[in-house]
Amino acid sequence: MVMKIVLMMAVVMVLGHVTGQKCVNSLEYIQLSKITKCANPKSILVQLPVPEGFDYVTPSVVILPQCKGLSCSDFPEQCLPKSGQIKNHTYEVYARSRNGTQPVCAKVTVQEHLACECRCDERACPGNWVFNFHTCKCECANDLEEECKTRQNKGYGVMWSPRMCSCKCDTDEECDTGKKWNRNKCECAAIN
Secondary structure, X not given: OXXXXXXXXXXXXXXXXXXXXXXXXXXXHHHHHHHHEOOOOEEEEEEOOOOOOXXXXXXXXXXXXXXXXXXXXXXXXXXXXXOOXXXXXXXXXXXXOOOOOOOEEEEEEEEEEOOEEEEOOOOOOOOOEEEEOOXXXXXXOHHHHHHHHHHHHOOOOEEEEOOOOEEEEOOOOOOOOXXXXXXXXXXXXXXX
């Protein structure tokens, strides 16, 4: 029922935008805000994971409370489960392959969200990247590019790679016996 109302409100807002009419009246906005507010999880269909080596599972979905699809007023925050407010559920499913082999009974685990909050989805950032709480994204550490430019000015054959968030050698060279390519200095160095 809730999903029907949300879908209907989305259609009304889109049609209003296309026709130049007012997007949504105050009462509709209040109702929509109450339904989609990030506070309590809503029961939705949750896709069950497929074990490795199989193509699909039966059943393929369950209904569980989730924070997904709920609204936060501050962009780029997301509606996520509160810390410690997750309960794991394990289900027995038939894992199947399209190659015609017999289905196998398997156990899969999915999460039920017990409480929601608006926050950044803080992830572990790889390598030289750091998490920026203002943008809710992993970003390259600021000082690394300057360090790379300093190395360039000292004559090292390096260039800055924003995609990799690191200083890369212009070339990788083969070294003579007893030497190894040093990626920090971009030159052959004696093996200790």
